[in-house]
Amino acid sequence: MTATPDPAYRDLPSVDRLLGDARVAPLIARHGREPLAGLARAVLAEYRRSIAERGRVPAPAVAEALIERAAALDPSLVRVVNATGVIIHTNLGRAPLSRATIEAMERAATGYSNLEYDTATGERGSRFSHLDAALCRVTGAEAGIAVNNNAAALLLSLAALCGEGEVIISRGQLVEIGGGFRIPDVLRQSGVQLVEVGTTNRTYLRDYAGAITERTAAILRVHASNFRIVGFVEQAPLHALAALAHERGLLLLDDLGSGALLDTRAYGLAPEPTVQQSVRAGADVVLCSGDKLLGGPQAGIAVGRAPQIEAMSRHPLARALRLDKTAIAGLAATIDHYARGDAVTEIPVWRMIATRADALGRRARRWSRACAPRATVEAARSTIGGGSLPGETLETVVCAVDPPAGRSGELSGGPSSGPSSGDAAAFAAALRAATPPIVARIAAGRVLLDPRTVDPRDDRHVARTLARLCAAAAEEQEPAAGR
Ligand SMILES: *Cc1c(COP(=O)(O)O)cnc(C)c1O
Secondary structure, eight states, X not given: OOOOOOHHHHTSOOHHHHHHSTTTHHHHHHHOHHHHHHHHHHHHHHHHHHHHHHSSOOSSOHHHHHHHHHGGGSOSOOOOEEOSOBSSBGGGTBOOOOHHHXXXXXXXXXXXXXXXXETTTTEEOOTTHHHHHHHHHHHOOSEEEEESOHHHHHHHHHHHHHTTOEEEEEGGGOOEEETTXXXXXXXXXXXXXXXXXXXXXXXXXXXXXXXXXXXXXXXXXXXXXXXXXXXXXXXXXXXXXXXXXXXXXXXXXXXXXXOBOSOGGGGTOOOOOBHHHHHHHTOSEEEEESSSTTOSSSOEEEEEOHXXXXXXXXXXXXXXXXXXXXXXXXXHHHHHHHHHTOHHHHSHHHHHHHOOHHHHHHHHHXXXXXXXXXXXXXXXXXXXXXXXXXXXXXXXXXXXXXXXXSOOHHHHTSTTSOTTOOSHHHHHHHHHTSSSOEEOEEETTEEEEOGGGSOGGGHHHHHHHHHHHHHHHHHHHOTTSOO
């Protein structure tokens, strides 16, 4: 039985007509016809339900609703401009990669490779072999492997080398890495027994010595990479821990975290322990991330004595935690910069660290002119970030924007912002609404943009976005002007 169709239903377009809308056509090219048709059917069904319940076609027009909804089909992971001045920004993807690294990853991704194949013999090879020699060359270790990340490297080293034995760690080193991940939890997952010694601020060599039993497998040193305890502080030096461990037939594992291979003091920063120093001090296995101060793709690196690295590579977890071919290729290319001696000019993280403030001033001035008279150029500090060199900063020059007061929808990039958003948060949100989004920092009610972490190729995008937002603000404050 057919009821008389409500005239409101007749106002609804068909799926075909909807997809034929001139504004929808570019979306078909981007997302494909079928996904968009599915979305169109869902929107139409909603509109029909709404007519049934309320008797009229809801706003906005169906085509507009479809366009808005199609944003969900866009990739979720997008490029952003990091204007925060935090160089290794974990939430923004840590280390951007060198040109050679990107090219090596592209080569590995494009075709086949000898990933696990020995071209000389025609037999099976090991994916771990590709990094071993390069890691040894730059760190001075006997052997090295790389897995998914440093947390994985720590898990694997404990599982492969310590079994269910006891592992001694200072209470001052039971750190949370970030995102809620804690070293003690990783230890427990690996199956070892955690033995805490010392206190938060002071742990002596004798504390370690006193905790050794016949069940002890290793001493673990975890570098305080994302915090600093100052004042009445004592930690046993690494070489002393190595001597103690080896005297008692134990292993010394050193989780460095950030994994510097270069001397940070050359850039006015505090000394960050290098991987080479830990190897020289006698650690049996040294662990670090590939994408912190090393400046490469996400990875966890373990270097040290050959039998231990060999045991790690044979453990079943190595299979679960292994790197993919593109990361292996990229990591090898990044490490090669250190071997060749061009890391500071080629690896973006180090290039950013090494850039002098006067070179940044020119770029900050250009941005600030785009936003005049709202913006000024000021001396500020960039940070290293990413669990490296906590509290250490670099002199920089920023563009500081005094945000327009009493902003409404336009600047904040959406109708969801309330009437109280006339401030730095709204201006920062408007910057993030740009394509690509620009992420800035807020300090004392102002929005700061630091050129140190911005690729110069994005300078124009930043200047234009600032000009647009500041012009929009000026217009809103003087509605009589012009039109
Ligand atoms: C960052 C960090 C980790 C974790 O490294 P990921 O590569 O992020 O897994 C582990 N230990 C220390 C000391 C760190 O600083």
